[in-house]
Amino acid sequence: MNIFDIMGPVMVGPSSSHTAGAVKIGYISRKLLGEQPVSAKLNLYGSFLTTGKGHGTRKALVAGLLGMKTDDIRIPDAIDIAKEQGMKLEWGEAILKDAHPNTAQLYLTGASGRTLEVIGQSLGGSRINIAEIDGIDTNFSGDYPTLVVHNQDQPGHVSEVTSMLAHKGVNIATMQLYRASRGGEAVMVIECDQEIPQEGIDWLKKVEGVNKVTYLSL
Numbered sequence: 001m002n003i004f005d006i007m008g009p010v011m012v013g014p015s016s017s018h019t020a021g022a023v024k025i026g027y028i029s030r031k032l033l034g035e036q037p038v039s040a041k042l043n044l045y046g047s048f049l050t051t052g053k054g055h056g057t058r059k060a061l062v063a064g065l066l067g068m069k070t071d072d073i074r075i076p077d078a079i080d081i082a083k084e085q086g087m088k089l090e091w092g093e094a095i096l097k098d099a100h101p102n103t104a105q106l107y108l109t110g111a112s113g114r115t116l117e118v119i120g121q122s123l124g125g126s127r128i129n130i131a132e133i134d135g136i137d138t139n140f141s142g143d144y145p146t147l148v149v150h151n152q153d154q155p156g157h158v159s160e161v162t163s164m165l166a167h168k169g170v171n172i173a174t175m176q177l178y179r180a181s182r183g184g185e186a187v188m189v190i191e192c193d194q195e196i197p198q199e200g201i202d203w204l205k206k207v208e209g210v211n212k213v214t215y216l217s218l
Helices: 016-033 057-065 075-084 157-167 198-205
Strands: 037-046 088-093 102-110 115-124 127-133 136-140 146-152 172-179 185-192 210-216
Touching (some): 016 102, 016 115, 016 127, 136 146, 136 172, 136 185, 157 172, 157 185, 157 198, 198 210
Antiparallel strands (some): 037 102, 102 115, 115 127, 146 185, 146 210, 172 185
16 A cells, blocks of 8 residues: 555646546656647547546646646646647547546647557556557556567567666666567567666667657656
8 A cells, every 4th residue: 555545646636537647647648759749639438538527637638748747737727728839639539448437548749740649547546557559558657767669579679678778777677568469569668767868769769670669758
C-alpha cells in the first residue's frame, strides 16, 4: 500500500480517475510524441465517454497534451487555451473490445509531422497504464523514464539495446517484449532507473532493423 491508496493526489478535481488520471494520460502521450501536438483526435470509451463530461475528462486530456500537470489551475480552461494555440481537436467514441472502463484512445500529430497512437487507461488515484502504442500492446505506468523500441523480430536487437544502456550507465527497472508475429514487428518496452542520454537514443534510431524509437523522459 502506498500513500495514494489512503489519500488522493494533489490535483484539480473533481475526480482522481476521470480528471487527474486523464491529465496524466494526456501528459505522458505528449512526452511520448516528443512535442506538443498540433492536432489530436481523442476517442473516449466506457465511463470516460458516459460520465466524463461532468468530471472534466475532455478538458483534462487536453490539459495534459498542453503540458499541464494534475495540480495546474488552468485545467478548466484547457480546451480554450488549446484553440488559442492553434491545436485542432476532434472527439469521438473509441471502439474497443473488453477495455478498461476509463480508457482514452489518442491519435496525435506534431508540428514535425511525427504521429503517435496511444491507448491510456486511468486506474484510479491518478495512476495510469499505457496499454498500447501504435497498435502494439504495452503495459507501463509512465512513472519511470521509458524506452519503446519498434523493431523487426530478429536475433540481436535486445542485446544491442541492453548493451547501449549498460554502456551509458542506465539500469533497467523492468523490460517487456512483444511481437505481432514471428519475424514480424516486435516492441521492447524498457523502464529505467535513470534518464537515457540523447546520444544513446540517436544511436538506436540508426540501428538496422529498428523501425521507430519513442522515449519518455521525465
